[in-house]
Amino acid sequence: MQQDSPYFLSLYSAAAVRAMDSNAIDNIGISGSLLMKRAGRAVFEQLQVRWPDCKEITVYCGGGNNGGDGYVVAAIAAQRGLRARVAWLVAPDELKGDARAAMEFARQEGVEFLPRTQLDDPAGVLVDAMLGTGFSGELRAEFAASVQQVNSSGLPVIAADIPSGVEADTGHAPLAVRADCTVTFIGRKAGLYTGAGGACAGEIVFDDLGVPAEVREGLEPLAHQYGGGVHLAPRPADAHKNLYGTVLVVGGDSGYGGAAMIAAEASARTGAGLVRLATRPEHVNATLARVPEVMASGVVSGQELEPLLEAPSVIALGPGLGQRPWGEQMLARAGRAQAPLVVDADALNILAGGRVLAGVRRDDWVLTPHPGEAARLLGCSSAEIGRDRLGAAKALQEKFSGVVLLKGYGTVIAHKRGCEIVRAGNPGMASGGMGDLLTGIIAGLMAQGLSPLEAAYQGAWVHGEAADRVAAQGMRGMLATDLLPVVREIIG
Numbered sequence: 001m002q003q004d005s006p007y008f009l010s011l012y013s014a015a016a017v018r019a020m021d022s023n024a025i026d027n028i029g030i031s032g033s034l035l036m037k038r039a040g041r042a043v044f045e046q047l048q049v050r051w052p053d054c055k056e057i058t059v060y061c062g063g064g065n066n067g068g069d070g071y072v073v074a075a076i077a078a079q080r081g082l083r084a085r086v087a088w089l090v091a092p093d094e095l096k097g098d099a100r101a102a103m104e105f106a107r108q109e110g111v112e113f114l115p116r117t118q119l120d121d122p123a124g125v126l127v128d129a130m131l132g133t134g135f136s137g138e139l140r141a142e143f144a145a146s147v148q149q150v151n152s153s154g155l156p157v158i159a160a161d162i163p164s165g166v167e168a169d170t171g172h173a174p175l176a177v178r179a180d181c182t183v184t185f186i187g188r189k190a191g192l193y194t195g196a197g198g199a200c201a202g203e204i205v206f207d208d209l210g211v212p213a214e215v216r217e218g219l220e221p222l223a224h225q226y227g228g229g230v231h232l233a234p235r236p237a238d239a240h241k242n243l244y245g246t247v248l249v250v251g252g253d254s255g256y257g258g259a260a261m262i263a264a265e266a267s268a269r270t271g272a273g274l275v276r277l278a279t280r281p282e283h284v285n286a287t288l289a290r291v292p293e294v295m296a297s298g299v300v301s302g303q304e305l306e307p308l309l310e311a312p313s314v315i316a317l318g319p320g321l322g323q324r325p326w327g328e329q330m331l332a333r334a335g336r337a338q339a340p341l342v343v344d345a346d347a348l349n350i351l352a353g354g355r356v357l358a359g360v361r362r363d364d365w366v367l368t369p370h371p372g373e374a375a376r377l378l379g380c381s382s383a384e385i386g387r388d389r390l391g392a393a394k395a396l397q398e399k400f401s402g403v404v405l406l407k408g409y410g411t412v413i414a415h416k417r418g419c420e421i422v423r424a425g426n427p428g429m430a431s432g433g434m435g436d437l438l439t440g441i442i443a444g445l446m447a448q449g450l451s452p453l454e455a456a457y458q459g460a461w462v463h464g465e466a467a468d469r470v471a472a473q474g475m476r477g478m479l480a481t482d483l484l485p486v487v488r489e490i491i492g
């Protein structure tokens with residue numbers, strides 16, 4: 001995968017970023033105190049951009065270099081005439097090295113210092129400089145109380161480097177500052193882009209602190225963020241539908257016909273040449289009534305499905321499949337078909353049961369579990385999946401091969417060479433049918449020639465982007481079918 005190409009940004013572990021810091025200090029000769037000054041200035045400048053009328057800041061400072069960044073922010077704010085208070089969690093006289101120098105800089109500039117335990121009136125913009133990449137384990141009591149005070153203040157919050165309480169590598173954050181904006185330095189931390197950490201970070205602003213890219217040489221990213229866009233070849237004037245593949249959607253057991261219809265329509269709206277739906281006979285008329293362009297076939301057994309498995313260029317399996325014998329028969333047959341597969345929803349739950357396709361691994365399938373389905377596939381709890389989303393997606397990819405797309409905040413796409421993260425979408429997507437829509441989009445992109453991996457990350461982006469555009473009219477009550485016309489707009 002390209003390093004930092006326009007579409008991919010490298011995301012690192014805390015250890016890798018600390019190595020960059022030391023590289024910058026020891027090999028490039030940029031002092032730690034200069035880096036800290038630049039870090040503090042980067043936070044202050046972002047604060048002014050976002051809240052230009054801000055007249056007061058309250059800086060929560062920890063006892064390490066993250067705290068040092070906070071003292072620099074406070075000193076610069078005081079120099080610019082703002083009221084700046086530092087609520088310290090570790091006594092200023094206990095600070096060492098660069099952080100101590102930063103604290104003295106703030107003191108000289110007339111910054112007010114007070115113990116955080118005596119702060120009962122946080123005001124202005126809050127600056128979170130309690131913990132950065134040095135955080136580990138459980139938040140100590142005073143830090144937990146401070147995080148709670150920040151989160152319940154109702155005031156704007158900007159975080160230095162990483163919201164305090166977020167684990168930089170995984171995004172695990174049982175209790176962490178919820179920031180409007182995070183200014184992260186020198187290397188992007190993977191934990192800011194997925195899971196709870198991604199939700200706490202708010203808008204992420206990266207500042208390299210003037211450190212040359214060579215400090216990152218030889219340091220393996222944990223993942224890459226996909227920067228967005230869908231890349232399909234332009235269509236020649238004499239295009240015909242066979243150029244754009246055939247999707248077969250298999251799903252829609254009794255009572256779940258809608259899921260399969262949404263997936264089929266999504267593939268059509270994504271630009272597949274032909275879309276066929278193999279579903280329970282009782283859903284055929286409803287499908288034709290809603291989207292006559294989809295060829296709906298009623299199938300009652302695996303036998304009846306067999307002849308439909310030859311033609312498609314890609315098979316999307318799982319929307320509304322159910323976990324009854326009918327669904328198991330469909331999975332048993334389709335799972336061995338020639339065509340590449342997108343496997344979702346109950347097809348994943350049947351796989352997790354181990355009775356159907358036991359031990360099957362394919363390089364050409366895309367599995368698209370949400371955390372609950374991922375937990376069943378790995379035999380663990382959803383909480384453990386949330387604890388380390390990158391690790392969970394990689395474990396699933398090792399177990400099943402192919403591409404694994406783990407849904408949730410900051411979609412993680414694991415493949416044999418690494419992980420991509422797509423940070424698009426919003427809470428309006430927490431409604432039935434959204435997963436079926438994604439399955440159809442990914443299948444539609446594969447039908448048009450994208451690889452399973454390209455279809456997974458570009459499909460996840462299209463899905464999130466469509467939801468973000470529809471959310472402009474409000475998130476609550478957003479339906480999967482509301483996104484269908486917008487998918488078409490984006491794919492354009």
Ligand SMILES: NC(=O)C1=CN([C@@H]2O[C@H](COP(=O)(O)OP(=O)(O)OC[C@H]3O[C@@H](n4cnc5c(N)ncnc54)[C@H](O)[C@@H]3O)[C@@H](O)[C@H]2O)[C@H](O)CC1
Binds near residue numbers: 025067069130137140
């Ligand atoms: N190193 C550099 O040149 C630069 C660093 N920058 C900033 O520095 C932090 C990393 O600083 P570090 O001192 O390594 O760690 P932290 O300040 O993040 O925290 C260490 C501090 O926190 C205490 N601590 C650890 N775990 C917990 C916990 N669970 N509960 C409470 N307290 C905890 C620990 O005892 C230490 O006292 C980096 O993020 C940047 O913000 C500059 O910005 C760039 C140059």
Ligand SMILES: [K+]
Binds near residue numbers: 066128131159160162
């Ligand atoms: K912080």
